Amino acid sequence: MEYKLIRAKRRSTTIQIEDDATITVRAPFLMPKLLIDRFVNSKKSWVLKKQQQVQKQISLIKRTYSHGDNYLYLGQNYPLKITNNVRAKLLFADSFELAELLRPKAKILFEKWYKTQANELFARRLTELSAVIQVKFSKLHLSGGIRRWGSYSPRSGTISLSWRLIMAPKEVIDYVIIHELCHIIQPNHSKHFWDVVVRYDANYKSSIKWLKNNGRSLSI
Numbered sequence: 001m002e003y004k005l006i007r008a009k010r011r012s013t014t015i016q017i018e019d020d021a022t023i024t025v026r027a028p029f030l031m032p033k034l035l036i037d038r039f040v041n042s043k044k045s046w047v048l049k050k051q052q053q054v055q056k057q058i059s060l061i062k063r064t065y066s067h068g069d070n071y072l073y074l075g076q077n078y079p080l081k082i083t084n085n086v087r088a089k090l091l092f093a094d095s096f097e098l099a100e101l102l103r104p105k106a107k108i109l110f111e112k113w114y115k116t117q118a119n120e121l122f123a124r125r126l127t128e129l130s131a132v133i134q135v136k137f138s139k140l141h142l143s144g145g146i147r148r149w150g151s152y153s154p155r156s157g158t159i160s161l162s163w164r165l166i167m168a169p170k171e172v173i174d175y176v177i178i179h180e181l182c183h184i185i186q187p188n189h190s191k192h193f194w195d196v197v198v199r200y201d202a203n204y205k206s207s208i209k210w211l212k213n214n215g216r217s218l219s220i
């Protein structure tokens with residue numbers, strides 16, 4: 001198996017499957033290449049399984065904006081209809097509708113639509129959930145992060161949330177918002193922090209799992 005080797009000051013060897021389905025192995029400086037190969041080979045079935053999962057997600061996000069393509073919104077897939085209706089600058093009802101003429105601009109139009117929905121829903125949930133948790137934030141910032149779903153800046157009181165989260169189910173969005181709001185109480189990820197989170201989101205673990213498994217597909 002081919003892999004990229006990174007040597008570092010560490011004791012253990014780890015294997016990571018990257019977003020492009022390539023393999024990165026991190027190993028101690030002095031570990032012989034032969035032993036690293038042997039280690040990687042011993043994990044072969046796990047690596048192949050993970051690679052397949054990533055490849056499946058990559059194929060899902062290679063967009064051509066064609067009639068019948070599916071787009072996620074709040075955890076559900078909606079098909080795209082390409083129409084001759086020139087006024088369809090990306091309409092949404094039970095499906096997305098886009099004028100054939102505007103297909104070259106589809107990516108921009110989708111992003112704009114998602115950001116508008118994200119801004120509206122996130123602002124509303126932030127207000128509602130901050131009242132429940134009894135914390136104060138100053139403003140919402142929309143980011144485009146794909147690994148970093150949210151963050152909180154204590155200095156400015158800003159909560160940043162990735163607009164891509166609007167593609168995730170509502171409970172996952174709520175989890176990320178609750179997570180960031182709880183950082184106002186507890187800045188780190190200590191046990192105390194998770195004790196606070198679980199008070200407001202009893203199912204937070206399933207949302208973390210959802211993001212881990214589906215995060216890569218929150219892309220257009």
Ligand SMILES: [Zn+2]
Binds near residue numbers: 179183
């Ligand atoms: Zn955090």
